[in-house]
Amino acid sequence: MSPASMHNKNTTQVDRHSARPVLAGVGIMALLCTLLWTGALAVDIPASQFLVLHTTLEVASIIVSMLGFGIAWHAYSSERPGNIVILGVVLFATALLDFGHTLSYAGMPDLVTPSSPGKAIAFWLPARLLVAVGLLAIALRSWRPLGTPHIRHGLMTAVLGYVALIYWLILVRPDLLPALFVPGQGLTPFKVRLEYVLVVVYGSAALLFYYRQRYRAGTPSSHASDLDLFAAAAIAGLSELFFTRYERVTDLVNATGHVYKIVSYYFIYRAVFVSSVRQPFEALHAALGKEKTRAAEQHSFVRTLDLLEEAVIELDTRGRIVSANSGWWLLIGATPTSDVSLMEHLNEEDRSAFELHFLSLATGKKDEFRGRYRFQSPARSEQWLECRFVVERAETGEICGVRGVLRDITKSYLQERHISYMALHDALTGLPNRVLLEDRIKQAIQQAARTGNHVAVCFIDLDHFKNINDAYGHKAGDALLLTLAQLLKGCLREGDTLARWGGDEFVVLLPDLHSADAVRQVAQKMVESMRQTIVLDGLSINATFSMGIAVYPDDEGEGDIDSLLARADRAMFYAKSQGRNNFQLFADMSSKGLGKKELYIQTRLAQAIRERRIAVWFQPLVAAEPLPDGRARLVGVEALARWHDPDLGWISPGSFIPMAENLGLIGELGLLVRRRAFEQFRAWRQTHPGLTLSVNISKRQLFATDFMSMLLADVEEYGLDPHALVLEITESVALMDVEFAEERLRLLAGAGFTLSIDDFGTGYASLSQLHELPISELKIDISFVRRMHSEEGRRMTQGIVSMAQALRLRTVAEGVEDEATAHVLRELGVDLLQGYHFSRPCPASELEALPLLAAGAHRSG
Numbered sequence: 001m002s003p004a005s006m007h008n009k010n011t012t013q014v015d016r017h018s019a020r021p022v023l024a025g026v027g028i029m030a031l032l033c034t035l036l037w038t039g040a041l042a043v044d045i046p047a048s049q050f051l052v053l054h055t056t057l058e059v060a061s062i063i064v065s066m067l068g069f070g071i072a073w074h075a076y077s078s079e080r081p082g083n084i085v086i087l088g089v090v091l092f093a094t095a096l097l098d099f100g101h102t103l104s105y106a107g108m109p110d111l112v113t114p115s116s117p118g119k120a121i122a123f124w125l126p127a128r129l130l131v132a133v134g135l136l137a138i139a140l141r142s143w144r145p146l147g148t149p150h151i152r153h154g155l156m157t158a159v160l161g162y163v164a165l166i167y168w169l170i171l172v173r174p175d176l177l178p179a180l181f182v183p184g185q186g187l188t189p190f191k192v193r194l195e196y197v198l199v200v201v202y203g204s205a206a207l208l209f210y211y212r213q214r215y216r217a218g219t220p221s222s223h224a225s226d227l228d229l230f231a232a233a234a235i236a237g238l239s240e241l242f243f244t245r246y247e248r249v250t251d252l253v254n255a256t257g258h259v260y261k262i263v264s265y266y267f268i269y270r271a272v273f274v275s276s277v278r279q280p281f282e283a284l285h286a287a288l289g290k291e292k293t294r295a296a297e298q299h300s301f302v303r304t305l306d307l308l309e310e311a312v313i314e315l316d317t318r319g320r321i322v323s324a325n326s327g328w329w330l331l332i333g334a335t336p337t338s339d340v341s342l343m344e345h346l347n348e349e350d351r352s353a354f355e356l357h358f359l360s361l362a363t364g365k366k367d368e369f370r371g372r373y374r375f376q377s378p379a380r381s382e383q384w385l386e387c388r389f390v391v392e393r394a395e396t397g398e399i400c401g402v403r404g405v406l407r408d409i410t411k412s413y414l415q416e417r418h419i420s421y422m423a424l425h426d427a428l429t430g431l432p433n434r435v436l437l438e439d440r441i442k443q444a445i446q447q448a449a450r451t452g453n454h455v456a457v458c459f460i461d462l463d464h465f466k467n468i469n470d471a472y473g474h475k476a477g478d479a480l481l482l483t484l485a486q487l488l489k490g491c492l493r494e495g496d497t498l499a500r501w502g503g504d505e506f507v508v509l510l511p512d513l514h515s516a517d518a519v520r521q522v523a524q525k526m527v528e529s530m531r532q533t534i535v536l537d538g539l540s541i542n543a544t545f546s547m548g549i550a551v552y553p554d555d556e557g558e559g560d561i562d563s564l565l566a567r568a569d570r571a572m573f574y575a576k577s578q579g580r581n582n583f584q585l586f587a588d589m590s591s592k593g594l595g596k597k598e599l600y601i602q603t604r605l606a607q608a609i610r611e612r613r614i615a616v617w618f619q620p621l622v623a624a625e626p627l628p629d630g631r632a633r634l635v636g637v638e639a640l641a642r643w644h645d646p647d648l649g650w651i652s653p654g655s656f657i658p659m660a661e662n663l664g665l666i667g668e669l670g671l672l673v674r675r676r677a678f679e680q681f682r683a684w685r686q687t688h689p690g691l692t693l694s695v696n697i698s699k700r701q702l703f704a705t706d707f708m709s710m711l712l713a714d715v716e717e718y719g720l721d722p723h724a725l726v727l728e729i730t731e732s733v734a735l736m737d738v739e740f741a742e743e744r745l746r747l748l749a750g751a752g753f754t755l756s757i758d759d760f761g762t763g764y765a766s767l768s769q770l771h772e773l774p775i776s777e778l779k780i781d782i783s784f785v786r787r788m789h790s791e792e793g794r795r796m797t798q799g800i801v802s803m804a805q806a807l808r809l810r811t812v813a814e815g816v817e818d819e820a821t822a823h824v825l826r827e828l829g830v831d832l833l834q835g836y837h838f839s840r841p842c843p844a845s846e847l848e849a850l851p852l853l854a855a856g857a858h859r860s861g
Contacts, residue, residue, distance in 0.1 A: 019213065019227055026234045029260065033238050036245050036253065043252040050250040051107040057258045058102040064265045065095035068272040073152075075276035081223065082146035083138045084276055086155060087268065090134035093159035097127035097166060104170075106249060112171040117249045119170060121180040125194055126166045128240065130159070131268075132201040135233045139208035143223040186247045195244040202237030206230050225271035232267035235260055311385075311406040314392070317362040317399060319343055319355075331385065331408050332375060347374035358389070361402050367391050372409065384413040422796055426500040427783050428478055429485045437499035437507055438561055444511035445552055445559045451512070455552040456519040458508035458526075459568035460488075463544045463580040465504035472539055477504075479536045480543060487529045491522065503654070507565070516551045516587070523549060523583040530581075544581035548572030548589075555586045569658065604645055605656050609668050615642045616676040619841040620852055621694065621812065621834045624826045632838055634852050636692030636726065637684075639677035640841050641669065661700060670701045671710070678718040680844045685724070688853075694726040694756065702729060708747055722752030728779065730758045742773055749774035756812070760800065778804045780830070782815035788824045801829045 045053070072088025101123035103111040113119065146152060169176055180191040209230035242257030311328035313321055321328075321340045332345050346354055350373045360366040368390040375383050389404040424436040432440070444455045462468075462484070469477040481504065488498050488506065497509040508526070510519055527547065534541045548571025550556060556564040567586045575584040608614055617640045622632040643651045660666045674695055681693040701707050715722055727748060729741075749755055756777035780800055787793025797813075804811045813825045816835030825833060839850060847853055 022227055022231050026231050029235055029238055029263070033241055036241060044248060045250050045252060045255060047107060047250050050255065051105065053255060054105055054258065055102060055108070057255075057262055058098055058105075061262055061265050062095045062098050062102070064262075064269050065091040065098065068265075068269045069095065071276045072272050076149075076152060078145060078149060080145060080276075081143040082151070083141055083143055083223070084225075084272055085146060085152045086134060086138055086141075087272060089152070089155045089159050090130055091268065091272075092156070093163050094127045094131055096163045097123050097130070100167060100170070101127065113174065117181040117183070118179065119174070120249075121191060122170045122174075122177055123166070124243075125180070125191070125198075126162075128198050128236075129201075130162065131236065132198050132205065132233075135205040135229060135236070136201055136208075138229065139205045139212070139233070181249070187244070192244045195240045198240045199237045199244075202233045202240065206233035206237060209233060225274055228267045228271040228274065232264045232271065235267065236264040239264060311404075313342070313404050313406070315342060315389075315402040315404065317401065319358055319362075319402075322401060328406070331383075331406065345375050347376060350374050358402070361389060361391050362399065364391070364399055372413065382410065382414075383408065384410045419796075419799065422792075427787050427793070427796075429482055429500050431485055431506075432497060432499040434499070434501065437497065437501075437509065440497050440509055440511075441561050441564070444509060445561070447511065448552060449559065453511075454513040454516050454518070454554065456508075456510040456513055456516070456522075457550050457552075457564050457568045458510065458519070458523060458583070459501070459548045459550075459565065459572040460506040460508065460526075460545050461547075461572055461576070462504040463546055463576070465543075468541065468543065472536075472541070476536055476539060476541070480534065480541060483534055483536065484530070484543070484545070488526055491525045491529050496522075507568075513551075516554050516585075519549055519551065519585070523547060527581070527583055546572055546575035546580045547583035548575055548586065549583060550586040566658075573655075601645075601648070601651065601656065602659060604648075605643070605659060606665060608643060608645070609660075609665055609672060612672060613643070614669060614672055615644065615843065616640070616673055616680070617642045617841040617843055618677075618680070618847050619834060620839050620847070620850075621692075621832050622838050622852070624822070624830050624833050632852055634688070634691070635832055636694060637681075637847070638694040638728075638834065639673060639681075639696075641673045642841070657698075661698065664700075666698045666700045667704060670696075670698060674711075675714060675718075678714055678720060681724075682718045682720060685720070692724050692726055692754070694728055696728045696758065699730075702741070702744060708744070708751075711748075712751060723754065726754045726756050726777065728756045728758040746774050749776075775809065777810045777812060779812040779814060785813050785815040785821065785825070785835075788821050794824065794828065797825070797830075798828050805829065 069088045069092040072084045072091070076085055100111065101120050102108070104115050104119040104123055106115055106117055106120070108115045178190050179188050181187055209226045213226035213230060239257045239260030242253050242260065246253035246257070248254075311325060311331045313324040313328050316322055319342050321342055343351055343355065354371070354373055357366075357369045357371065361369065368388065370386075370388045372384055372386050375385050385406045386409045387404055387406045389402050391399055392401040392403050394400045424433060425431060426433050441455070441457065447453075448455045462480075465477065465480075468480060481500075485498065485500070485506070488508065492498060492508065492510075495511060497511075499507045499509070501507050508522075510522060513519060527545075530544055534543060548568045550564050550568035550571060552559065552564055555567050571584045571586040571589050574589040575582050578584060618637040619640060620632075620634055621636040621638060623635050625633075627633050641653055641657065643653075643656055645651055657666070657669070660669045677693060677695055681691075684691055715725070729745070745755055754777060755773075755775045756779055757773075757775055758779045759781045760778045778800065780797060784793060784797050784800065788797060801811050810831045811829070812832040812834060813830045814834045816822050816825065816833045816837045818837055821835075822833055822837055839847070839852060
């Protein structure tokens with residue numbers, strides 16, 4: 001018996017053996033079709049779920065089609081049967097039409113013309129017709145090679161022309177197409193008749209494939225793929241029956257038809273794969289040895305890693321490179337060489353740590369380790385690689401080497417470091433912010449407790465800085481702050497810290513002082529540095545500051561950072577009361593008594609709270625996206641405390657609110673503001689039912705034992721809905737005692753209140769902490785908004801907005817002073833805007849007179 005006859009006989013036996021499960025599967029799917037006539041599939045799927053299901057199934061069919069085409073086209077040879085090439089070309093054209101069908105489905109973005117069921121069907125039918133005709137042509141044609149190699153290019157040109165014609169008709173001249181689907185009525189008779197024509201064509205092809213596989217197996221006209229193509233044609237015909245019966249595009253009948261189509265595509269792909277890949281490679285596998293196969297697999301693996309731009313290296317136990325893929329040499333920017341030590345490419349500062357970990361691998365103490373290390377590269381001054389190394393063992397279990405995978409993370413690492421830097425430093429001056437300052441104060445106090453030295457905290461506030469801003473503008477004010485920072489840094493030692501507290505306030509940390517008196521010399525030097533005329537863009541400015549100093553452990557022996565800062569702040573107020581342009585120590589102030597002005601303010605504050613002379617003003621919050629006519633859309637208001645003293649005039653909230661905290665009056669102040677705000681808000685809710693009210697909650701209020709019960713009682717008394725109330729908690733307060741804060745915040749969220757993180761970006765919250773807290777809103781700190789016109793400011797704000805969107809949190813930007821800033825924030829995706837551009841904080845009567853509130857009332861009504 002000849003080898004060819006032997007092969008045909010074996011093929012026949014295999015085909016008959018494998019035909020049983022295929023025929024059984026087709027039979028089962030045919031039986032399932034009877035569900036069409038029983039009505040069991042008359043179930044409607046929600047539109048949103050069906051759109052996802054439909055898109056998933058169609059994308060899968062497109063992928064299978066393109067895979068089949070790629071295999072058939074690139075596996076072509078003049079000796080191989082041309083039927084597979086025909087099938088591959090048909091699959092390619094079908095994938096293009098299925099792509100149009102997928103994008104045209106109702107609910108998908110419009111593809112040139114509006115998406116609709118009729119448009120989707122218009123792409124569907126030509127695709128199915130092409131597959132049906134292609135299968136029938138293959139069934140009628142014997143498995144022989146193409147006449148000339150150019151025929152396949154002609155076939156490709158023909159089907160591309162067919163696809164172009166279909167796209168032109170549907171997208172450019174849809175008026176030439178017959179109606180295929182009528183909303184509210186379903187499929188048209190014309191569409192149903194076409195589906196039955198497809199059923200006949202598919203059925204004819206299936207019968208021909210079955211006949212050839214059953215009765216002509218082993219002959220030149222038959223092929224091992226006939227069985228798969230029979231199943232593909234039969235199941236495709238069954239799928240078309242489903243598309244004659246559905247009444248709505250989202251019912252289960254339609255979905256089942258798509259599933260049948262995927263199964264049909266699976267058998268088409270099997271036919272292509274078996275003919276083009278599996279059978280040739282099975283013959284190749286019989287000819288190749290085991291070692292050669294392993295080498296091919298390794299080579300394929302290395303090439304894949306090269307595509308991923310990752311380096312793979314094998315080391316001996318001494319750390320010398322035995323082998324490496326091209327990705328390694330590209331990463332380090334060197335040409336391939338032999339007998340190279342990995343340690344030579346490590347940065348000297350990281351080398352000892354790496355050697356320690358590598359030794360643990362070489363000696364068997366560890367099986368793997370990971371890390372980030374700096375590598376020396378001639379192309380870049382700083383290059384970071386993320387590494388993972390694992391032990392390689394021989395069959396005897398003995399360690400024979402180490403395998404490592406390395407990936408260049410320089411860009412992402414530097415970005416992380418930059419973000420961390422920005423989170424801990426002031427945007428304008430580049431100085432440490434509150435978070436970093438408090439951490440350094442903590443470390444300085446811990447060090448002083450061990451050594452017995454002193455730590456001084458100097459609170460600095462520019463005198464009459466508001467007048468400079470009003471006279472010369474904010475740019476001049478910012479330039480002055482930068483100059484002040486440079487002058488102060490020039491007066492400090494290397495280990496001292498200058499931080500920006502906020503606005504025109506700075507804090508200087510002086511650690512490791514041998515005595516409390518040593519701070520006087522540094523303080524006098526700082527005051528003297530400002531006794532000069534500062535020239536900024538041709539403007540001559542004479543500026544001074546007042547400074548208060550508190551010393552650990554003399555003024556605060558417990559090491560409480562808040563208390564130490566509060567006493568430095570009080571000493572600063574005392575310095576202002578002494579004529580400004582000077583410094584005062586808290587110890588001296590205590591011995592002399594409080595400054596007259598500070599004592600007056602503290603006394604009058606308590607009296608003002610008791611006599612309910614603290615006013616509540618409101619500032620609007622508007623939607624980022626304006627109304628169609630261009631007007632701002634009012635969403636909510638924020639309640640703000642204001643105090644006007646008969647003698648001192650308007651006193652800044654930045655002064656009396658911290659003072660209320662220090663005096664223990666913040667609870668009474670918050671209660672007064674909250675109830676007045678609730679009373680006004682109750683009246684507004686009658687005409688503005690969709691309005692929200694934002695109220696600031698202080699640290700002492702949040703952690704008070706009776707806060708929750710009193711808040712709920714006030715809400716019930718004023719008849720308010722907790723869902724309309726937004727409680728703003730600063731980022732630092734939310735993170736200072738995460739477990740307790742989380743418990744309290746969850747109680748508030750459970751009661752229906754909306755929780756907002758105020759001043760976000762100044763507390764360096766981690767993603768995991770934000771995810772754990774039950775918050776719904778992030779209020780971007782004003783320092784980021786003021787930097788929106790710089791590239792760096794936009795990137796930082798975009799990062800906050802992206803993180804909020806990932807956590808499904810609403811974002812609010814405060815401090816919006818002009819339309820240009822509002823426009824940039826809209827583009828970045830911020831949800832709500834607040835600032836002088838829309839309205840300054842004002843009493844309720846003035847706010848009601850604004851067109852913004854009047855427009856809101858009209859819309860609500």
